[in-house]
Amino acid sequence: MHRRFLVPGALAAASVLLAIPASAAGASPGAPGIGDPYYPAYGNGGYDVSHYDLRLTYRPETDELAGTATILARTTEDLSSFDLDFLLDVAEVRVNGATAAFASSGEHELVVTPKVPLAKGTPLTVVVRYSGVPSTKSAYGFSTWHRTPDGAVAADEPESAWWWFPSNDHPLDKATYDVSVAVPDGTQAISNGTLQSTTSRLGWTRWTWRQNKPQATYLATLALGRFDISTGTSEGGVPVVNAYSRNLGDNEGAARASVERTGEIVDWLSGVFGPYPFASAGGYVPNTTTGFALETQSRVYYSPRQFANGSNTSVVVHELAHQWYGDSVSVKGWKDIWLNEGFARYAQWLWSEHEGEGTAQELADYVYASHPADDAFWTVKPGDPGADRQFDIAVYDRGALAVQALRNEIGDEAFFAVLKGWPASHAYGNADIADFRAYAEQVSGKSLGALFDTWLFQPAKPAGPAARSGLTARATVVQPRSWKKIAATNGVHEH
Numbered sequence: 260m261h262r263r264f265l266v267p268g269a270l271a272a273a274s275v276l277l278a279i280p281a282s283a284a285g286a287s288p289g290a291p292g293i294g295d296p297y298y299p300a301y302g303n304g305g306y307d308v309s310h311y312d313l314r315l316t317y318r319p320e321t322d323e324l325a326g327t328a329t330i331l332a333r334t335t336e337d338l339s340s341f342d343l344d345f346l347l348d349v350a351e352v353r354v355n356g357a358t359a360a361f362a363s364s365g366e367h368e369l370v371v372t373p374k375v376p377l378a379k380g381t382p383l384t385v386v387v388r389y390s391g392v393p394s395t396k397s398a399y400g401f402s403t404w405h406r407t408p409d410g411a412v413a414a415d416e417p418e419s420a421w422w423w424f425p426s427n428d429h430p431l432d433k434a435t436y437d438v439s440v441a442v443p444d445g446t447q448a449i450s451n452g453t454l455q456s457t458t459s460r461l462g463w464t465r466w467t468w469r470q471n472k473p474q475a476t477y478l479a480t481l482a483l484g485r486f487d488i489s490t491g492t493s494e495g496g497v498p499v500v501n502a503y504s505r506n507l508g509d510n511e512g513a514a515r516a517s518v519e520r521t522g523e524i525v526d527w528l529s530g531v532f533g534p535y536p537f538a539s540a541g542g543y544v545p546n547t548t549t550g551f552a553l554e555t556q557s558r559v560y561y562s563p564r565q566f567a568n569g570s571n572t573s574v575v576v577h578e579l580a581h582q583w584y585g586d587s588v589s590v591k592g593w594k595d596i597w598l599n600e601g602f603a604r605y606a607q608w609l610w611s612e613h614e615g616e617g618t619a620q621e622l623a624d625y626v627y628a629s630h631p632a633d634d635a636f637w638t639v640k641p642g643d644p645g646a647d648r649q650f651d652i653a654v655y656d657r658g659a660l661a662v663q664a665l666r667n668e669i670g671d672e673a674f675f676a677v678l679k680g681w682p683a684s685h686a687y688g689n690a691d692i693a694d695f696r697a698y699a700e701q702v703s704g705k706s707l708g709a710l711f712d713t714w715l716f717q718p719a720k721p722a723g724p725a726a727r728s729g730l731t732a733r734a735t736v737v738q739p740r741s742w743k744k745i746a747a748t749n750g751v752h753e754h
């Protein structure tokens with residue numbers, strides 16, 4: 260994905276200091292952040308979630324969302340209290356059956372204090388009963404709940420959960436999900452994974468979805484509105500569920516002509532990255548006014564505007580590539596964003612090559628030649644861009660250049676072994692750039708420290724020997740035919 264806001268770390272850090280004295284010997288409050296320097300208040304300390312069970316009701320006309328979240332977790336330290344990240348109105352919290360005290364804190368913290376302190380290693384069942392109108396809630400002055408004429412959508416990065424369920428909101432704490440939402444008959448509720456059932460009763464239809472593989476909170480999505488749903492199975496055997504708003508207007512044809520190729524593209528990507536990691540694939544196109552796309556796990560979010568200039572399979576390739584690079588293997592911290600975006604962008608370059616519209620090397624040459632040495636583009640370090648440049652174009656284009664430089668350094672055989680082996684080596688887990696470098700060194704037998712430093716961590720255009728090892732030098736570089744469609748997927752950077 261792409262985009263977006265500036266959420267300076269200093270702003271988020273304010274709530275970190277709100278510590279409450281321990282109520283019992285040995286137990287202290289869990290930290291209000293998981294420890295990510297880009298977003299100090301995101302996620303929480305002291306516990307690890309294994310499963311979210313969300314049973315909700317939604318009224319499209321008033322944007323009222325209500326229900327119960329049941330969270331299964333385990334403490335990782337002695338706790339007198341712990342936080343969840345959440346914005347809606349809470350009526351009751353129970354911890355292992357007993358009512359617990361709770362209070363709002365900071366921009367998006369819900370502090371839960373159980374009747375008795377919790378020892379490290381204690382299994383938790385946390386029940387949160389809540390309600391609210393998500394579109395009336397904001398944190399840091401923004402909202403990522405996207406209201407539509409017929410409902411709403413929760414999809415954004417790095418934060419969207421606060422508006423619809425309480426969570427430990429950071430990719431480090433992945434969990435499985437059951438999402439069950441009742442909506443008025445005629446409205447659909449779309450979420451991640453497989454559709455387990457739909458049942459109708461007294462004018463309401465309940466949609467029940469299951470994500471049976473670990474999923475980061477920002478990859479959980481919910482779309483409520485009037486959708487047409489298409490189902491099928493890819494030639495390679497992956498079940499596909501796509502959904503289209505019934506109000507896409509002139510973009511409908513191009514949206515379908517792109518997203519209906521999901522099965523074909525999943526199978527093609529499987530040839531590059533290895534077996535598809537989830538039980539189903541697909542995407543949905545709600546009638547939002549947003550411009551970005553997002554790799555929501557197994558059910559990709561696409562904005563209608565992505566298809567305003569006709570079909571674009573390149574954006575489908577990008578978001579589906581994330582299912583391996585970002586979703587199955589997630590970042591340890593947001594500084595590792597290159598592991599997501601560098602590879603999703605590089606998949607677009609491989610697709611261009613597959614489609615005969617320019618090779619990855621030609622695209623790399625074009626990017627390299629398009630940015631002179633004094634271009635600010637080269638001051639962004641894809642390996643640690645900073646929170647305010649997490650989705651900078653350089654993370655994508657310079658990031659993909661780094662991938663091409665790796666390919667040229669270790670050769671095609673080792674390179675494609677790395678591309679395919681990496682997702683399997685860290686499937687359903689987390690990794691950082693140092694882990695990736697170690698893996699690439701192990702597979703290739705080469706020392707890659709200098710290469711990674713040059714392409715990912717230096718705020719300057721690689722030149723001289725570095726450029727020669729990575730790229731062919733050409734006097735004139737022609738724009739590859741795929742360039743405009745690939746660049747169109749950058750629209751996402753608009754705020």
Ligand SMILES: [Zn+2]
Pocket residue numbers: 260261577578581599600603
């Ligand atoms: Zn992306």
